[in-house]
Amino acid sequence: MINISIFWHFFILGLYSFGGPIAHIGYFRKKFVEELTWLNDEEFSKIVALSQFLPGPSSSQIGFTIGLKKGGIIGAILAFIGFTFPSFLLLYVAATFQNIYENDSILYALMSGLKLFAVVIVADATFSMFKSLCKTILSKIIFVFATLLLVFNQSFFSQILVLTISAFVAFVFIKEKNESKMRYQKPYILPLAIFFILLIFLPFFASQDKLLHLFNSFYQVGCLVFGGGHVVLPLIKSNINIDENSFLVAYSLAQAVPGPMFTIASYIGIIAFPESHFLGAVVSTLAIFLPGFLLILSFYKSFESYSKNSTVSKIILGINASVVAILFSILVTIVIPSGILNIYDFIFAILGFFVMRKFKISVLLLILFYCGYGFIRSLYV
Numbered sequence: 087m088i089n090i091s092i093f094w095h096f097f098i099l100g101l102y103s104f105g106g107p108i109a110h111i112g113y114f115r116k117k118f119v120e121e122l123t124w125l126n127d128e129e130f131s132k133i134v135a136l137s138q139f140l141p142g143p144s145s146s147q148i149g150f151t152i153g154l155k156k157g158g159i160i161g162a163i164l165a166f167i168g169f170t171f172p173s174f175l176l177l178y179v180a181a182t183f184q185n186i187y188e189n190d191s192i193l194y195a196l197m198s199g200l201k202l203f204a205v206v207i208v209a210d211a212t213f214s215m216f217k218s219l220c221k222t223i224l225s226k227i228i229f230v231f232a233t234l235l236l237v238f239n240q241s242f243f244s245q246i247l248v249l250t251i252s253a254f255v256a257f258v259f260i261k262e263k264n265e266s267k268m269r270y271q272k273p274y275i276l277p278l279a280i281f282f283i284l285l286i287f288l289p290f291f292a293s294q295d296k297l298l299h300l301f302n303s304f305y306q307v308g309c310l311v312f313g314g315g316h317v318v319l320p321l322i323k324s325n326i327n328i329d330e331n332s333f334l335v336a337y338s339l340a341q342a343v344p345g346p347m348f349t350i351a352s353y354i355g356i357i358a359f360p361e362s363h364f365l366g367a368v369v370s371t372l373a374i375f376l377p378g379f380l381l382i383l384s385f386y387k388s389f390e391s392y393s394k395n396s397t398v399s400k401i402i403l404g405i406n407a408s409v410v411a412i413l414f415s416i417l418v419t420i421v422i423p424s425g426i427l428n429i430y431d432f433i434f435a436i437l438g439f440f441v442m443r444k445f446k447i448s449v450l451l452l453i454l455f456y457c458g459y460g461f462i463r464s465l466y467v
Contacts (some may be wrong), residue, residue: 213343
């Protein structure tokens, strides 16, 4: 029954998780920390930190790890399928019938409302995680300086730099506790071996079969992407043979659907492998997600084990503060400018944030409210 529950919760999230990987963190925290209490904020933050350090689709890796902790490898796979299937299906249908549909003003209006909802959900997650993870003076100082650096330098490498510096500052300034010796979990070798075998040797055989070549192209992309989201786009453009117009359409649609943006592979796989739309979509989607999941399987236990060490735990305190800073900086620089376009948007964002904090209202009700707001706004713009 627990595996059915895992699939169902992630499937529902996959239906309305608009806004990209940072917004997904907000959705996940709301569902699995606040509502279901499968995790606490500290456990959740460790998973977020691990996903930031490993290549792959960060929000999907978080969901995969939550499923892994709750239901083992079967739970992880069901979490991935549940969260990914809605966007996969929408992009599959869009690519299959790409000559039929055209821009829809009603769809655009609903999307603008959902972008505003993403502002509320990310703001709520950031505020809650700040209260939970930035309790000491040092952690608040780290948060402030990390946020300032990230606001003025929004690259992925600046995020890694902030995580590293925060870890070093915490290591230097937090006093270490005495502790007894303990055994640490080593990384699992099998998934790590599979990751490198496919990375190194698959290209030598890829040219022998078109479908294998497609799998290899997306697998290589999945191995090289850090941070997820828009970072994947230039790599896909350079690794997969697809015309400019199809790529731009795929990019637009991937932003318009809920769930992970990596499902852009579902659309492009159909264009790149017209012999079988279904095979092209499935192979491309599995290939781009596989590297990140293999690395999670290899490192999540060892990361969890070492986090109990007093030296590592104080480093994680610094990392936690910088994770909150990353969320806040992206809220300020990307999510808010994308979702709030006028004073009325700002008022309704504040209203939604207040209602969510004060009354713990259902996420689905808020989604319906913001879809309605987006539709009404479109009539007067």
